[in-house]
Amino acid sequence: MTTKLTLHHLEYSQSFRVLWLLEELAIPYELIVHSRDEKTMAAPDEYKALSPLGTAPVITDGELILAESSAIMDYILDKAPGQTLRPEPESPDRTRYLFWWHAAQGSMMPLQLMNVVHTISHKRLPFFMRPFIGLYVKGLDELFIRPRLNRMLSLAEEDLSCAPWFGGERLSAADFLIAFNLIAGAERGVIDATQHPNCTAWIAKMKALPSFAKATEKDGRPSMALSY
């Protein structure tokens, strides 16, 4: 890379994925860690102002400002000489990689986001509204969110029984992307060792990577995701 990439890392956010990937690739980068507002746990205004979307993660590289986890990860992989984290079109792992690489953000994250938004919103309601809204949120979870999330987790269990990583035989960018979904899911009780033994074993394997220890040290927080 001709310019030095800067990761604007927001604590307890999806930018942990990028931090972890950078440590895995051992690419030189500058790290700026931002804290959330202590009361609301929202991103601070100066973080929101970094990119037009106002969300984490954000990287800058010379004149470039780039948001969106997957776009940032593809950008970094483009610039990392000799990396092997993205199976090429002729690889037998290509289709499996493409599926999990896109499904993590396209199908799984939206369901997890809905859960988080409803949980936070419900807690902030005036107390007399909570029972009604609680019923509605519970209904949405049982009828829409949970069945879809369970189908994804069943498929993950099945796929991880055939090959060690989400992208197939080798560790890939799909693992670093979906790690946030699954580790956050495990911390929030959506994933457990009894129902999801393969996902649980995969999480342990991911956390045993030396890059996880390095990223965790730079992050400096006890967990990857916000707990509620």
Add this chain to the structure above:
Amino acid sequence: MTTKLTLHHLEYSQSFRVLWLLEELAIPYELIVHSRDEKTMAAPDEYKALSPLGTAPVITDGELILAESSAIMDYILDKAPGQTLRPEPESPDRTRYLFWWHAAQGSMMPLQLMNVVHTISHKRLPFFMRPFIGLYVKGLDELFIRPRLNRMLSLAEEDLSCAPWFGGERLSAADFLIAFNLIAGAERGVIDATQHPNCTAWIAKMKALPSFAKATEKDGRPSMALSY
């Protein structure tokens, strides 16, 4: 391609993207069109059974069953000789392409999905619960969904003032992916000509592509997305 790809197209769904892309690339494929349940507008059980996720789109190709819009589109692009819809890493359009290619599903679709789910759920509630839930849904829309969607649309407006397509100077897969988001958004009144002149002009340009007329004819429906 050695085997013939089959698109399992669900009416009024994201699989229109795949249908349109296949027509644009003029690749031979088999099309099976599935209708939604007339009362609930849900996908029929035989469609849900096609893939482990139970969602649209789904393609099959020999033994392969693949779900997830972006994964299917990347799979098709891998197999389409000489296609130019995916800027290569050395292209000056690469980063812009990566951003919109991933942001369409990673940031925009989740917000649009939340809106659709809330709108449908609210309509199905017992009448006495509607005012309370209506307040909650309105609050979520005003405080969470709408500001984020507006930021994305402002960025789209800005980017489309610098280059004609979402991926930059040339038509790309990002355009076929985000077309569903924007055309559905326009049909539901989220996008309008006064506030979003560039998006509106881009929609007209996309609909003027010969592949749109061909896809629309094969789809056989008056619109791309469900209206409420």
